[in-house]
Amino acid sequence: MASQERKGGRVAIVTGGSRGIGRETVGRLDADGFAVVVGYAGNRELAENAAREVAANGGRAVAVQADIAEEEQVAALFAEAETAFGGVDVVVNAAGRMHLAPAAELELAERDAVLRTNVRSTFVVARQAARTLREGGALVTFSTSVVGLAFPTYGAYSASKGEVEALTLVLARELRGRNITVDAVAPGPTAADLFLDGKDEETVARLAAQPPLERLGTPEDIAEVVAFLAAPAGHWVNGQVVRANGGIV
Structure with missing residues (x-):
């Protein structure tokens, strides 16, 4: 990447950007x-x-701590982007929380924690993005393909992501006239900690075999979809839920 392009490049906030x-x-x-x-x-x-990895590659990055369910901390996160880089063009809200249990056995405290991270945080980040994004920008939220697959034990997680999808589609229409896109990426089973934690090898293998492509997705697969939505090439995609899942049904 040419240094001049780096200096004049766009700015992105990625929540949940540490892993x-x-x-x-x-x-x-x-x-x-x-x-x-x-x-x-x-x-x-x-x-x-x-x-540091970004800097080692010749790029620019800064790590900023924020509880994204708290509006003051999210405002400070966006303010840091303004201070460090001059503004915000793309927001990727990748932070998420999952807890699996049958609805009859799910502790309400666990359900509330899932909703705080997946629903409240998405709303707080999306609201700040709507106020802050520069013209031509993009907001990418995260749903899950489980919303349509209806796997048992995923009730709280799927319900939370259904709210994310609804907010995403509404916000895309509310931002009419500002040349800003709002889309959700809905991964299928993906080899990342959020999916793998708590699952035995048999369960992982069974889920990996379900897509016609016969493997789990990778974080790289999903990042490519996000990058497309964030790029000018993907700007005609707006108000959509992109199910990036290898064809699982």
């Missing part, structure tokens, strides 16, 4: 010339490592 799909997205957007704000909740070391 998994978020971290892969940080690297992918850097490759496209973005300066990146790596948003993270608690793991400072991983987030700063992600920012």
Whole structure:
């Protein structure tokens, strides 16, 4: 990437940018010339490592801690992007939380924690993005293909992501006239910690065999979809839920 293009490039905020799909997205957007704000909740070391990798590749990045369910902290996250890089063009809200249990057995505290991260945080970030994004920008939220697949034990997680999809489609229409796109990416089973944690090898193998492509998705697969939606080439895609799942039905 030419240094001049780096200096004049666009700016992205990636929440959940310290690991998994978020971290892969940080690297992918850097490759496209973005300066990146790596948003993270608690793991400072991983987030700063992600920012250092960008710098080592000749790019620009800064790690910023924020509880994205809290509006003051999200406002500060966006303000840091303004201070460090001059504005915000793309927001990728990759932070997420999953807890699996049958509805009859799910503790309400766990359900509330899932909703706080997946629903409240998405709304808080999306609201700030709607107020802040520059013309020609993009907001990418995260849903899940499980919304349509209706897997048992995924009730709280799927319900939370159904709200994300509804908000995404409404916001795309509310931003009419500003040349800003709003889309959701809905991964299928993906080899990242959020999916793999708590699953035995048999379960992982069974889910990996379900798509016609007969494998799990990778964080790289999903980051490519995000990069397309963030790029000028993907700007005609607006108000959509992109199910990036290898054809699983």
